[in-house]
Amino acid sequence: MPLVSGIVTGCVYGLVALGIVLIYRSNRIFNFAQAEFGSVAAFVSVAFLDGLGPFPKLPYPVAVLFGLLAGAGVGLLTERLVIRPLFRASRATLLVATAGTALFLISAQAVILGVSNIHVFRPVAPKTNFSLFGPVGSAHAYTFGYTEIDIVIGIVVLGAVGVWFFRTRWGHAVFAVSEDPTAASIVGISTTRISALTWAIAGLVGAVAGVLYAPVKGALTPGFMTGIGEVGPLVFGLVAAVLGGMTSLPGAFIGGILVGIIGSFAGTYIPTSFPGGEQVTLAAVLIFVLLVRPTGILGTASET
Amino acid sequence: MWMLETSGVSIRFGGLQALQSVSFRVGEWEIVGLIGPNGAGKTTAFNCVSGFYRPNSGSIRLRGEEVTELPPHQRVRRGMGRTFQNVGMVKTSTALENLLTAQHLQAGYPVVSGILGTGQATEAEHDLVDQAETILDILDLSTIRDTVVGSLPYGQLKMLELGCALATDPDILLLDEPSSGLGPTEALDLGDRLLALRKELGLTLLVIEHHVPLVTKVCDYVYVLNFGEILAEGEPAYIQSHPQVVAAYLGTSP
Amino acid sequence: MTDHTATITGTGRLDLAGLGARFAAWVVLVGGILAIAGTGPNITGYAITAAIYVLVGLSLNIILGYVGQLSLGHQALVGTGALFAAYLSKAEGLPFVVDVVIGGLAGAALALVIGFVALRIRGLYLALVTLVIGITLQGSLFEVPALTGGGAGESADRPSVLLSNGRFYLVCVAVCVAVFYLDSRLERSKAGRALLAIKEDERVAFSFGIDVMGYKLLAFVLSGLIAGVAGGLFAFSSQQFNGNDFSFQLALTFVLMTVVGGAGSRVGVAVGAIIFALLHTVVSHAGPFVSFANLFPASTAANILQFGPDLIGAFLLLLTLAFNPGGLAQQLKPVSRWMAGGPFRIHELPVSAGARR
Numbered sequence: 001m002p003l004v005s006g007i008v009t010g011c012v013y014g015l016v017a018l019g020i021v022l023i024y025r026s027n028r029i030f031n032f033a034q035a036e037f038g039s040v041a042a043f044v045s046v047a048f049l050d051g052l053g054p055f056p057k058l059p060y061p062v063a064v065l066f067g068l069l070a071g072a073g074v075g076l077l078t079e080r081l082v083i084r085p086l087f088r089a090s091r092a093t094l095l096v097a098t099a100g101t102a103l104f105l106i107s108a109q110a111v112i113l114g115v116s117n118i119h120v121f122r123p124v125a126p127k128t129n130f131s132l133f134g135p136v137g138s139a140h141a142y143t144f145g146y147t148e149i150d151i152v153i154g155i156v157v158l159g160a161v162g163v164w165f166f167r168t169r170w171g172h173a174v175f176a177v178s179e180d181p182t183a184a185s186i187v188g189i190s191t192t193r194i195s196a197l198t199w200a201i202a203g204l205v206g207a208v209a210g211v212l213y214a215p216v217k218g219a220l221t222p223g224f225m226t227g228i229g230e231v232g233p234l235v236f237g238l239v240a241a242v243l244g245g246m247t248s249l250p251g252a253f254i255g256g257i258l259v260g261i262i263g264s265f266a267g268t269y270i271p272t273s274f275p276g277g278e279q280v281t282l283a284a285v286l287i288f289v290l291l292v293r294p295t296g297i298l299g300t301a302s303e304t
Numbered sequence: 305m306w307m308l309e310t311s312g313v314s315i316r317f318g319g320l321q322a323l324q325s326v327s328f329r330v331g332e333w334e335i336v337g338l339i340g341p342n343g344a345g346k347t348t349a350f351n352c353v354s355g356f357y358r359p360n361s362g363s364i365r366l367r368g369e370e371v372t373e374l375p376p377h378q379r380v381r382r383g384m385g386r387t388f389q390n391v392g393m394v395k396t397s398t399a400l401e402n403l404l405t406a407q408h409l410q411a412g413y414p415v416v417s418g419i420l421g422t423g424q425a426t427e428a429e430h431d432l433v434d435q436a437e438t439i440l441d442i443l444d445l446s447t448i449r450d451t452v453v454g455s456l457p458y459g460q461l462k463m464l465e466l467g468c469a470l471a472t473d474p475d476i477l478l479l480d481e482p483s484s485g486l487g488p489t490e491a492l493d494l495g496d497r498l499l500a501l502r503k504e505l506g507l508t509l510l511v512i513e514h515h516v517p518l519v520t521k522v523c524d525y526v527y528v529l530n531f532g533e534i535l536a537e538g539e540p541a542y543i544q545s546h547p548q549v550v551a552a553y554l555g556t557s558p
Numbered sequence: 559m560t561d562h563t564a565t566i567t568g569t570g571r572l573d574l575a576g577l578g579a580r581f582a583a584w585v586v587l588v589g590g591i592l593a594i595a596g597t598g599p600n601i602t603g604y605a606i607t608a609a610i611y612v613l614v615g616l617s618l619n620i621i622l623g624y625v626g627q628l629s630l631g632h633q634a635l636v637g638t639g640a641l642f643a644a645y646l647s648k649a650e651g652l653p654f655v656v657d658v659v660i661g662g663l664a665g666a667a668l669a670l671v672i673g674f675v676a677l678r679i680r681g682l683y684l685a686l687v688t689l690v691i692g693i694t695l696q697g698s699l700f701e702v703p704a705l706t707g708g709g710a711g712e713s714a715d716r717p718s719v720l721l722s723n724g725r726f727y728l729v730c731v732a733v734c735v736a737v738f739y740l741d742s743r744l745e746r747s748k749a750g751r752a753l754l755a756i757k758e759d760e761r762v763a764f765s766f767g768i769d770v771m772g773y774k775l776l777a778f779v780l781s782g783l784i785a786g787v788a789g790g791l792f793a794f795s796s797q798q799f800n801g802n803d804f805s806f807q808l809a810l811t812f813v814l815m816t817v818v819g820g821a822g823s824r825v826g827v828a829v830g831a832i833i834f835a836l837l838h839t840v841v842s843h844a845g846p847f848v849s850f851a852n853l854f855p856a857s858t859a860a861n862i863l864q865f866g867p868d869l870i871g872a873f874l875l876l877l878t879l880a881f882n883p884g885g886l887a888q889q890l891k892p893v894s895r896w897m898a899g900g901p902f903r904i905h906e907l908p909v910s911a912g913a914r915r
Contacts (some may be wrong), residue, residue: 010772019711027613027907029682030682030686034588047808062688065653085880086879086880087882089879091681091682092628092682093879093883094683095682095878096628096813096814096817096875097684097875097879099630099810099813099814100810100814100872100875100879101872101876102810103807103810103814103868103871103872103875104869104872104873104876106868107865107866107868107869107872108805108869110865110867111865111866116643118623150869170865177751209815219607222865226806227806228806228807230697231693231697235689235693236689238686238689239690240681242686253822273699274695275698275701275702276694276696276698276699276701277698277699278697279690279693279694279696279698280696280697280698282694283624283690283691283694284689284732285691286686287675287687287690290679291675291679293679294679294680294683307694317781319595323634354765355764356761375769375771376761376764376768377763377764377767377768377769379768379772380764380765380766381767385765386765388761388765390663392759392762392765393762394754394758394759394762395759396754396758397751397754401751404748404751404752405752405754405755405766405768406766406767408751408767408768409765409766409767411748413748415747415748415749415776417741418744418746418748418750419740419743419744419747419749419750420740420743421743424745427574429615429746429747468766469765472765472767474768487635537788555604555838
């Protein structure tokens with residue numbers, strides 16, 4: 001069913017969009033490396049899952065945890081090594097820097113792992129006995145398996161992040177810095193620490209997206225989250241973020257779901273004799289939103 | 305027929321009514337002042353007149369022609385020049401290059417000719433350089449011909465900006481606080497210069513100003529803007545003693 | 559502009575030594591470029607790629623350097639030129655020159671369409687739109703079987719007179735020189751000044767009577783024209799069109815090389831383009847010297863050869879942004895200015911610094 005699978009992949013796109021909006025709020029740029037946080041996380045997890053090279057073989061949850069930490073770590077490193085030295089640069093320069101970082105990460109993956117080696121990300125659980133629209137095994141049934149656990153995990157993560165942000169002191173600080181860094185520093189918030197924290201969170205959210213998408217993708221290739229030679233979650237996430245309003249976190253996730261559904265329907269119903277139907281649909285959505293309603297679904301007017 | 309006429313111009317930004325039914329007229333060869341406390345909406349009015357903002361209602365007419373829908377560069381083409389409050393120049397270029405750029409509409413050769421380097425283009429460029437140097441002479445700025453604008457002192461910067469506005473060959477010039485940053489004597493010198501411009505070039509001027517002696521010396525007619533509305537209008541002497549105007553500036557009740 | 563060396567010698571006499579040195583430098587440069595044509599198919603093959611990259615760099619420079627907009631979909635313009643050139647050559651049998659020219663026009667037309675849409679969008683969102691449009695084109699137009707001749711890609715055979723790499727290389731160099739010249743003319747003309755004003759401060763440009771939107775579109779069209787021509791040459795250089803060649807990675811490479819070279823400077827961009835084009839060559843020839851096989855396991859060595867250039871390229875970008883934001887153009891400026899007849903001076907003087915880049 002294109003609708004359900006659209007919602008499933010939409011959760012991943014929503015998470016990517018979440019990371020993008022986080023960085024946009026704090027640095028006013030599009031983080032082109034956002035998806036690669038996920039690729040790195042997925043590859044590190046696989047390394048521990050399969051015991052590749054010097055990595056010891058670890059049980060599933062631990063391997064995934066290491067992957068998430070790796071993703072957060074890459075986010076931190078990017079902030080420290082790329083973003084912070086460029087604090088005086090223009091936004092376009094920073095954007096190019098994140099794009100360069102993405103390329104760097106993709107090439108690093110390719111050099112270390114190679115394109116010819118197939119790394120398959122085992123699903124967290126095989127198909128279960130739980131199904132919708134009919135008993136397991138019947139024609140109309142939609143059986144719940146690992147991909148559907150995505151939905152649950154995605155919503156839980158979003159909820160946890162949201163709650164954390166709205167309730168904790170650190171969360172308030174991140175918001176304050178993103179609204180007005182000068183005012184925030186005047187009241188004693190360390191903008192450098194918050195910046196590092198924001199990027200670590202973005203790295204973590206990106207890592208979750210990568211780890212959730214990997215089993216859907218199956219065979220992992222370097223840069224699979226950014227999408228080499230095909231439209232990857234990065235582009236979907238960017239369009240989703242714009243659709244959601246670029247400054248609204250729940251908007252980003254909702255945008256992701258919508259984009260997932262749209263992409264799914266485009267993939268199913270546009271015949272292959274019209275190549276690139278998915279891309280064209282995405283482009284149309286993006287351009288339409290930017291021309292007709294730049295603030296997206298939930299964004300505020302002052303942010304464009 | 306008026307050189308410039310605005311009727312009922314209103315514009316709103318979100319919850320703020322920046323201009324409310326603003327109407328004023330500038331006759332040919334007049335020097336009209338637009339004064340008012342900070343935040344009254346004077347620059348907003350300029351932006352509407354010159355095309356950088358589109359008003360929600362009202363009309364703007366240049367020599368009787370309706371220009372409300374035209375983009376800024378089209379208004380420049382029809383003879384409306386302006387300066388900016390925080391000085392609008394190409395900061396990385398030299399004074400000469402700025403004047404050449406400002407003469408864009410006078411360049412007189414198609415773009416393709418410029419790229420191919422035809423004789424027509426080369427000749428036209430020579431003319432532009434000559435005219436630019438003339439303007440520099442008139443304004444006593446020849447010494448800074450090849451200086452990068454970003455490194456100029458404020459006074460010369462403002463004078464150069466005036467030169468660039470003149471280079472667009474305007475019939476009416478909108479000057480946004482031309483005396484800001486100038487000392488008292490320099491401000492009065494500026495007044496002389498403005499009067500000379502009107503006399504020698506046949507210019508019409510609409511000037512936003514805070515400097516009262518300058519306004520009195522130079523303006524034929526004055527409009528007072530307060531909280532987005534025209535509070536009073538008249539000749540400078542009348543305005544100076546108008547109780548509501550005084551109250552608007554000093555904050556006391558009339 | 560006064561020649562400072564003449565002033566230093568105290569008279570208006572010609573400075574023969576300086577003139578002689580410059581002449582020698584030019585001879586070496588031009589001679590070197592021409593000599594490459596005689597070095598055999600492999601090296602000239604790399605040189606052809608380098609020349610095409612230079613063209614793309616000059617094309618991207620117009621948008622990024624002159625107007626200050628970021629285009630992340632430039633590979634689509636190049637690809638469109640290649641697509642049309644190959645198709646017209648194979649399906650319609652049109653001669654080489656016509657194919658390349660129409661490839662250029664196709665690029666210009668596409669750029670015009672992209673411009674109409676994208677230029678209504680502010681700031682960084684424009685970059686996003688160009689990215690998405692680029693990917694869309696790669697996935698749609700470049701995959702249409704009728705245009706690409708099936709999965710393997712449309713072939714574009716060179717005319718017999720240009721079969722040798724050396725000759726084809728000289729054609730590419732000639733195109734580069736022509737674009738260099740026309741671009742320098744553009745810069746000095748009213749259009750060049752208009753673009754600079756637009757890049758610096760649009761409202762100032764408007765107040766000078768400049769049709770901002772019109773000139774931005776012009777920049778896009780010129781950029782597309784050059785990119786299309788580069789694409790046409792590319793199709794004939796590899797003698798085939800393959801949609802997969804024009805990926806997002808390539809678009810990124812183009813942007814990176816323009817930034818590393820120094821957006822806004824023809825010479826800088828050209829050097830940046832050559833460096834990135836040659837990264838592949840350098841890495842593969844470094845094999846005997848570095849002996850990757852001994853340092854890394856076998857599979858990694860092969861990967862370094864294939865992806866090392868991208869890695870190095872990205873690293874160069876990050877270095878440039880952190881330490882050399884003006885790009886190599888900053889380092890090259892004293893040399894290029896001297897070659898063009900000016901004085902040799904390492905640092906900028908405050909006066910006349912902004913004149914004649």
